Each structure stands twice: as structure tokens, then as C-alpha cells.
Amino acid sequence: MLLSITKNIHEWLFSLMPENVASIVEMTIIAIIYLTGFAVAGLFLVLMERRIAAWFQLRRGPNRVGFHGILQTIADALKLVSKELTGTIKADKFLYNLAPYFVIITALLALSVLPFTQDFQAFDINIGILFLIAISSIGVIGILLAGWSSNNKFSLIGAMRSGVQTISYELSVSLSLLTIVLMTGTLQLSEIVEVQKNGWLIVQGHIPAVIAFMIYMIAGTAETNRTPFDLVEAESELGAGFHTEYSGMKFAYFFLAEFINMFIIASIATTVFFGAWLSPFGITESIPLLGIFWFLAKTFVIVFLMMWFRWSFPRLRIDQILTLEWKYLLPINLVNLVVMAVIVWLGLTIQF
């Protein structure tokens, strides 16, 4: 159904105007859809985080603005838009202003390759996973720039921590995804989903896949700089870390990007481990539109998991974070990769 709508729009556009103009118009429409989705998702995630935090913390959370506080984050966003943009005097103005865009654009770019449902994917590129990994590493440049250009030592410490942490955990994210790619034999996300019609990859790959998923969750949480890996912001240590000197909309970009990154990490996990938009046991296979529901449902379960981490765990220390990555996760990951290779080679995967 959805397919026919998009196809019809596509054909209608191309019949109206010349090919070049039509593709530009089409791209713009897609971009607007994604941007809207991006903003709505971000606002919803912030609300969700606050409600879940409240639930963990014996509070009620925002519940006054709109039905059960649904409009709270919109009100917050409006407030942030109307706020004055402050900054430090001796900040490196160009980099200081550039940094938030780095962070937000990379978050947005990663969104484009996610397969929300059958054929509902803006950019089905044949190196999908590689693209995701590459894009998510660029975000850290924004954080480093923000910390460096703010002319604030606390920001700088936060940024340096972020650099060291993200670059380390990048390895684990990539390696754990690579473990799964061994089973699929392709980097293209739509094909990875296709493979999972015989069973989700976490089931197909059984033990090594579960290990890979655990490592992916730890490293993914670290990538998004959330507790227990939120040293970058570390309220009690650094004030607000790299975004101490940002206000108004620029701060909102960082804030939004953090939540979208969390969504992306969860989406990748959904796509790679839990069959993306495929329904469990194919119960709604006949209705492709429900794929969006399944995709978002799985993603939000994982997002909830990450929020659960955040509101129960204390924060690690910087040296402990690095030991965890280099002395534990990385060796386990490498061994896991070999185990997975052997399993795939011997055909020991579980297929339905």
C-alpha cells in the first residue's frame, strides 16, 4: 500500500516535469519527511526519557502540558529557540558555531540508510553498515570542536574524554557488527533484513551473536555518551562538559543529536540483530505497512534498555572506561569473531 503511494508520487512527479527537476523535488520531499520525523522522534525521545526517569525515580515527570505532558518537549523546544545565544568572549567563533551542525548533521545522515519497512528506505546503499559506522564516527569531531573552541577548560576536558572514548568504542561497535556480517555475507541493510526471513540473526548466530549483541549494547551506550559512560558531560565533575558554553538552539542541537544517536544505535541493533521490520514468526507478513510498527517497537524496547542503564548505574572513571574497552571488550570481540567464522564455516547456524 505504502509502496504504491510512493511509486505513484514518483511517477506523477516524473510525468509533470523534466527528469532532473523531478529528482530534485523528490529529494527535497524526502528530506522534509525525514527532517520532520527526526524532530518529532527527538522530541518524543526526550519526553520518553523524562517519563521513564520519573518512573524509576518515584516521580511523575512532566504531565501538565498537553495530555500526559505530550506537549512538554515542544514547549521546551520553543523556549530554547527563543533563548539568547550566549558564548565566551575568546571562543574560536567559527568552530564554535560550526560544532553543533557537525553533530546534528551526522545524526541525520545515519537516519537515511535505516530500513523502516519494506522499501521504505531513503538510501539503500550496498555498503550500508560501513556507511553507518563511518558516519557515526564523524559526530565526535563536532564534540571535539565544541570543547576546543569554547575556551573553557571543563569543556576541553569533556571533549578530550569524548574523543578518547568514542574512538575506542568505535572498534567494538564495528567488530560486533562485523561478527554478524559474517553470517549475512553482505553489508547492504536491505539484504541483511532479507537474510533474517529465516530467523533473526541473534537466533541464527546463537551464542556468538548474543555475545556480539551484548558488546554492541555496551559499546553503543558508550558511543552515545550516556551513563554509565557519560564522562563527556559528567555533571558532577565537569558541569556540563563540552556543551557548557552553548545555549539556546545550539545547545538544543547537541541535546537532540544525543537522543537521535541513541535512536540510531537502537535502530542498528534492531536491523542487524532483531530482523528490522520483520514481524516475529511472520505474523503480519501480509501487511508491509505494519513493518514500521515492528521496527519502532523493537527500537524503543532497546531505547528503553539504554534508559534503564542510565537511571540505574553510576558513572565509570575515564581509566576504567579505557580498560574495559581495550582489555576486555576488544579481546572478547576478536575471539568472538573467530568463533562466529567457525560456526558459519561449519554451517552450525540455526535456520528456520
Added chain:
Amino acid sequence: MEPIVVNNNFKSEEYFINMGPQHPATHGVLRLLLTIDGEIIKKVEPDLGYIHRSIEKMCERDSYQQIVHLTDRMDYLSSNINNEAVCLAVENALQLEVPERVKVVRTIIGELTRIASHTLWWGVTGMDVGAFTTFFYGFRDREMINDIFEETCGARLTMNYNIPGGLMFDIHPNFVKRTKEFVAHFKTKLPEYDALLTNNVIFQHRTKGVGVLTKEDAISFGASGPVGRASGYSCDVRVHHPYSALDKVKFKEAIRTEGDTFARYKVRIQEMWESLSIIEQLIDNIPEGDHKVATNAVIKLPKGEFYQRVETARGELGVYIISTGTKNAHRVKFRSPGFSNLSLLNHISVGSKIGDLVAIMATLDLVIPDIDR
């Protein structure tokens, strides 16, 4: 070919950071001048006085009844114990025997204050190491104590319930019932504290072996309260110099020997259990009687020097009054626990990371108005 010269003399540069006076981890207006090399702390120098109100000078001006109210504003988390200290000093000087009822009520409220202070401390300690949820759990239980206080004397924090000669009012009829309710409630909630924070692997890694204070140093630095006891130094004033009804109760002094941040944490958790036990021993038999003995409207202490030691939630509070026989004290000195505990901060935090410093400060449990008297 030219040999490649590697400059091995490269020295890592130390830099300087202002932590505070407005910083989330200093819990008030304490300013720490940190010298840092990367993440490693080379030197910590506290800069004090941002909220110094010269309470000692004001005490030389005011009457003895008025002094009591000033002490609330020192360590506001154990305000009742501070009040008690001055009242005890004045009563000892006047050789005034207060009724048994007063002694028991003072002790119960003192222990409730200690629990309230420790629950707040527990909440903010969790927050300092990054676990925000603890804050709300701590405040949930503290709220019940504050409600009891509110019903008893009308104030929730700065109580002013003690006066020289006894208590300002008799206890509220509900006091016993509500205190018992709280004890029963808190006994089920304290294990939750362990489940949420104490047994957490990350928390243990963050605290064990961090900020180690040896027993010799603890004594030399005048550490008292949980900070001293975590270093294996028996320094509970309630044990060594019991006051009020504390000589009638049995309790264990919580002592650990490791001297690290985790030990300080565990000592406070253990103290909450002991305080509950003290309250339980006293709450059922509060003697009948007056809630105060009459004193002169103008209290004049005999000429001499009087020293009273009490154990607040943070450690040993000393009240040193020099009287010349007039209605004002000649000199009042408060030996506050936080001041001595702060002085050892540099000693135990050099060489640790910034994150460690925050954890250390959390378990030193500094209350800044107590330091800046």
C-alpha cells in the same frame, strides 16, 4: 642519513582549574583550586569564606539563648545536634540537671537527624558518582523525618527545638507513633539502598581503593565522624564521651579499617542501622515529666571555660565557651567537623583522577556553612 632525534624531555604540562564556588560537586560555595595534569590531580587547595558569617563573633554579642539559633546555620543538616551541643554546654556550666524526658527526646531526635543527614548524603553521593536515581530514594525517606520534625517543632530543617534547660515544647502526641512508623518503613528501605548503589559493580570500582586515609593520618588531621571511623579510628563521641541519654543505650560503633571511599560509605550505611537501633531502644519508654526546667530569663554563666563535645552526622562538634560571668560569652569557638575533614582533602586526593576527587568529596560529606562558620 640523519638520525631521527626524539625529544624525550617532553614534560606534560600541568594546568589549573577552578572547581567552584559554583560547581555541582562542591555542594555549596566551596572553591577548590586544582592543579591538574591531564586527568590526574596534583594539588588541591581549598579557598574558603564565601559564606562566612562570623557566627563566633555574633556569639560574643548575643545571649546564650540566642546563640542556640545561630548554630542551626552551621551544619544545617544536623541542626538539632548543634543546638543540643550549645544547650549541653550551658547546662553543664550552670550545673543544671535536665529531666530524663528531655534527655531521651533529645537523643531520639538527634538520631533521627543523623539518619536524615545520612539519607541526604547517600542521595547526593550517588549523584556525584553519576547515579541520579539515588537522590530521589534518599529524599523520599528523609521527607518522613522532616515531617516528624515539622509536627514536633514547626520547622523542617533549622529546628531550634532545644533551649538551655530542656526543649522548647513538649513532643507532639503523634511523635511516638510516627517515629515508629518511620523506623519500620526505613528498615525495609535500607536494603534497597544496598541493592541500588552499594552492590553495584561500577560503584564499587569507583570507590574501593580511592582516597585512602591511614589511621595515623586520620588522627593527625583531626578527622572525626565516619571519615575517622572508616580509617579504623574509634572516634565516636557518643561512645567515648556519652551525653544526653546515650549512656543508656547499646549500639555498635561502626568501624572499618580500609580507610578508602567505600569504607566511608559503608560506615555511614552502618550508622543508619545503629541509629535505628538507638531509636528503637528509647522510643517505647520516653519517661513522663516536664519538657524543661526553668532557667533565668537572662542566663549568666559562671566565670570559667566550658567545653562540650557532641557527635554530629559529620563528626565531632566542639563548643568551647569562655565566660567572664556576664550574660554574654567572652569567646565562643565551634570546632566543626567539616573544617578538619576538609583539611585532609589535599592529602588523600593527590594522584587520583578528577572523577575520584568528586567521589572523595562526596564521602567526606562536607557541609560548607559548617566550614565557613
Added chain:
Amino acid sequence: MSKITKISKETTLSSTALSVGSPPPSGELEGASSSPKGRLGGAFMTNEALQNIITTWIPELEFSEAESQFLNITVKPELLHELMLQLKNNNETKFDYLFCLSGVDWGAELGVVYHLESTEYRHTIVVKVKTADRENPTFDTVCDIWRTAEFHEREVFDFFGIKFTNHPNLKRLFLTDEWSGFPLRKDYVDEINMIVK
């Protein structure tokens, strides 16, 4: 993370079992603190015993028990450090805990009062040192003996203007460096900020 394996070895909580009801003194109560009972003559000492032993070290001291619950020693500034060192290091007295250090303005004289306790034997003593020199009062520091004195002496310097020789870092602690006068002295005047009744 290298310490991961050590987590399970949580040391058990040692506590002092306490039997209150009897007066607190003597090494009896020191269950947990590694108090070696009966190590060369160490025990709780009464005020007379303390006075007797201290007189043998330095004869020219003034002792007083009037108007105070402790034994008071008044010592001349030049003998202060020597006396303090003895009080701390002597095996029979072992005053290792300086629990209070206060500056006092007696009107004519300025001075410092040291409250000492032995954590092993639990006897207490008060040492006073006075000087009539209000312009430039100077005493020896004791922060090489008790490290807690470092901050306390800075506080006394801040509020009474008493200088401590050999102090490693003697500067204003609470007040700003450019503050004039010493607020806790009796003759301090501040017409704007002080309300005098």
C-alpha cells in the same frame, strides 16, 4: 578494571562492641582501635598524674584545674613547641589528637588554646599560650606535630592576627588578602557591618 576480581573480597564490618553505663575512660573501650593494652605504662592518667609527669619535663609551667573541666597548662611561647612535642611523642601521655585549636583575645593578652586528647588512653589536656604583644604576636607552629593545625592556625591568623613561625602556608583562609584588621579581636571596629548591642 584490573581490580575486578577483588570485589568479592569485601571486608566484614568490624565494630566495637560497647557496654555503656560505666564511665568511658581507660583503654578498655578501645576494642577496635588496635589498642595495645599495657604497652609500657600506657594507661588513662588522672589530672594529678599528668601534672606530675609533665612537671618532670619542663618545670616552669602553670597548672590549673579551676574553672574548667580539663587540666590547663599555661606555657611560655618559647617553650610551646618543646612541650607539645613531648606531649605527643611521650609514650605515657601520647596526646595524638588535637581536637580543638582556638585563638582567644583575653583583652590584655592574645593567645591560643590547644585541646588535646590521647586516642589511646583517652585523657585530655588543655594547653594555653599567651602573649601581651598585640602588635606582632608570634608563636611556634604545631602543624609539624598535628597536621590538622595547619588549617586551624590559618584560621587563627585570619581572625586574630597571630603569626605562627615555620607554618608552611600562612595566609588568610576565610577573608580576602586585602582585608584590614582581625575581626575576632575585641578591639576590632567595623562601623558599617557590625551591629553592636
